Amino acid sequence: MSTSGATRDLPGIYAKAGSLSSERRWALWVAYISLIFSAIIFLAPPVYMFITSLKTSAEVANLQGNPWLVRNPTLENYTAILTNPTFLTFFWNSAKITVMVVAITMVISTLAAFALARMRFWGSQALATGVFLTYLIPETLLFIPLYQIVGGLGLLNSSWGLVVVYPTLTVPFCTWIMIGYFASIPKELDEAALIDGASWSQMLLKIFIPVAMPGIIAATIFAFTVSWAAFVYPTAFVTTPDEMPLTIGVVSQLVRADTFAWGQIMAGALLAALPPVIVYAFLMDYYIAGLTAGATKG
Amino acid sequence: MAQVSIRKVVKAYDGGVQAVKGIDLEIADHEFVVLVGPSGCGKSTTLRMIAGLEEITGGEIAIGGTVVNDIPPRDRDIAMVFQNYALYPHMSVYENMAFGLTLRKFPKEEIRKRVENAARILDITPLLDRKPKALSGGQRQRVAMGRAIVRDPKVFLFDEPLSNLDAKLRVQMRTEIKKVHQTVKTTTVYVTHDQVEAMTLADRVVVMNHGIIEQVGPPQELYHHPKTRFVAGFIGSPAMNFIPARVENGSGALRVTLPNNITVPVPESRTARYQGAAGRDMLFGIRPEHLTEVKNLDRDNIAVFELTPEVIEPMGMETLVHLWLQGAEVCCRIDPTTPAEPGRPMQFAADLNHMHLIDPESGKVL
Numbered sequence: 001m002s003t004s005g006a007t008r009d010l011p012g013i014y015a016k017a018g019s020l021s022s023e024r025r026w027a028l029w030v031a032y033i034s035l036i037f038s039a040i041i042f043l044a045p046p047v048y049m050f051i052t053s054l055k056t057s058a059e060v061a062n063l064q065g066n067p068w069l070v071r072n073p074t075l076e077n078y079t080a081i082l083t084n085p086t087f088l089t090f091f092w093n094s095a096k097i098t099v100m101v102v103a104i105t106m107v108i109s110t111l112a113a114f115a116l117a118r119m120r121f122w123g124s125q126a127l128a129t130g131v132f133l134t135y136l137i138p139e140t141l142l143f144i145p146l147y148q149i150v151g152g153l154g155l156l157n158s159s160w161g162l163v164v165v166y167p168t169l170t171v172p173f174c175t176w177i178m179i180g181y182f183a184s185i186p187k188e189l190d191e192a193a194l195i196d197g198a199s200w201s202q203m204l205l206k207i208f209i210p211v212a213m214p215g216i217i218a219a220t221i222f223a224f225t226v227s228w229a230a231f232v233y234p235t236a237f238v239t240t241p242d243e244m245p246l247t248i249g250v251v252s253q254l255v256r257a258d259t260f261a262w263g264q265i266m267a268g269a270l271l272a273a274l275p276p277v278i279v280y281a282f283l284m285d286y287y288i289a290g291l292t293a294g295a296t297k298g
Numbered sequence: 299m300a301q302v303s304i305r306k307v308v309k310a311y312d313g314g315v316q317a318v319k320g321i322d323l324e325i326a327d328h329e330f331v332v333l334v335g336p337s338g339c340g341k342s343t344t345l346r347m348i349a350g351l352e353e354i355t356g357g358e359i360a361i362g363g364t365v366v367n368d369i370p371p372r373d374r375d376i377a378m379v380f381q382n383y384a385l386y387p388h389m390s391v392y393e394n395m396a397f398g399l400t401l402r403k404f405p406k407e408e409i410r411k412r413v414e415n416a417a418r419i420l421d422i423t424p425l426l427d428r429k430p431k432a433l434s435g436g437q438r439q440r441v442a443m444g445r446a447i448v449r450d451p452k453v454f455l456f457d458e459p460l461s462n463l464d465a466k467l468r469v470q471m472r473t474e475i476k477k478v479h480q481t482v483k484t485t486t487v488y489v490t491h492d493q494v495e496a497m498t499l500a501d502r503v504v505v506m507n508h509g510i511i512e513q514v515g516p517p518q519e520l521y522h523h524p525k526t527r528f529v530a531g532f533i534g535s536p537a538m539n540f541i542p543a544r545v546e547n548g549s550g551a552l553r554v555t556l557p558n559n560i561t562v563p564v565p566e567s568r569t570a571r572y573q574g575a576a577g578r579d580m581l582f583g584i585r586p587e588h589l590t591e592v593k594n595l596d597r598d599n600i601a602v603f604e605l606t607p608e609v610i611e612p613m614g615m616e617t618l619v620h621l622w623l624q625g626a627e628v629c630c631r632i633d634p635t636t637p638a639e640p641g642r643p644m645q646f647a648a649d650l651n652h653m654h655l656i657d658p659e660s661g662k663v664l
Binding site (some may be wrong): 186188189191192193194195206207209211 | 377380381386397449
């Protein structure tokens, strides 16, 4: 008796397997269609930016023809932007602010999350919830009182003012991510470390930080993104070009009165988006692992 | 190495729930003591109080003569092995074992010597460079033990270390733990809910229930001379049978009447001990191996009566026969060659030299 004969004897099982695979095929179709649809929606703006950045001002202004095609591609917008000392100042400001903010955020939120997740003290639970709730208050509401605070500190129109202000956005969420991650680390691990002779600080440095590295990287990426892409606060607090970060520098300084240098704006925006893209490309896996860890392991 | 003294130790949680209700226990130097009992009996809490991971509400614990109530875990000179191993996932096996010594600033050469020695004892030398995730459950447990051994502490604490392993590996690691203790001889406190583990490993077994110690003693003593119904039923597998019975004084001798009008005489050696129970309802306790098919009738104090098996379980080296007497399940151990059938009455022999009488109200074994 051949194998195929045996298969014919068991139609029930195979019919079921067939229906399962057809269900799976449907699920795949639906998934592909919705993914392609979302990819088009999300990719259209950057693609359009890229196309526009390759056009001369004359071509951008020309309403004839398809705007999605480039007739005379040129790199002059990129050359102009990269040789423009103001643009390089914006870039430097953004980099400086972001590095400082990420460093401050990670130190504060790692310590806060460790304390809230592990050192049981009165009110720690309420405090943890409170930290997250502060993240829910929109920055468009906060910038008015913050303006007074930053002004009081004498940091208006200074990139240092932004270094002080951005952590109000980054610290709560990063702390929340890390609380989830730290909570997913088994209690026995700290107990083993305590018995092995570790102090609380050694436990944090030698056990928690290395074990929670995916969570820390996720939080770092978040702080980086928020700080790099912040728009409302710099618009409110910074007015002179030499203190501006990229986000507002590109839109405010490349527009002269009513003249929009669209090609340069797009080239500048694309270059500004490059660092986050690179960071995400390298650390994507950690980011996802970090965000989901608390939910699945906790 | 050192003795451990537990004096009137109480653990109460917020809300007044007492997990441990004032226990006393002296553990001698080099001794292997197993705390055993059902979930929630306070055994793990007691161990964690010795480790310093739980605060002591009342009483005191001394290790090596020093009261450690207010001493943090790291200064108690103890090492602990956890149920889920608690290996540091980002460190290699070597680093895991060396961690405690590194924190205590031991010289590198000394650390290397100790780790290699422990690895040799546990047969994990080829694994020293691996990360915990590349190890099997049994190997992880060995590393966890290695981490304890390298420290050469006064006391080893084991918190259900074998519960995460499959049955076969559990038996293997049990032997391994006993072997290690025979080599290093460190005072050991071991917590388990598995009475077989307790019996096989312990110099002395501590049976706990509801936050108190029911009985302390060597395994054989607990098995043959339990002091309470709880210990009698907890130690031994299958458990001891408890059959409702009435003790009567008749024609100068004591008799025990069991359901189905089965009457067995109390052995002469026990008459004095059981005299006070005359005329009262008691529980007749007998282990399955003392309720067998009829054999060796030339011994004293063997009672023979007829029972009807209801369920037969062949185990290979023995056969278990289950039946019910007035709602009490009775298990008998018979030779696998003895013919037995559900529903067909057969003769059983009870070895009354091993009988127990238990007061159903106080739960005490007479």
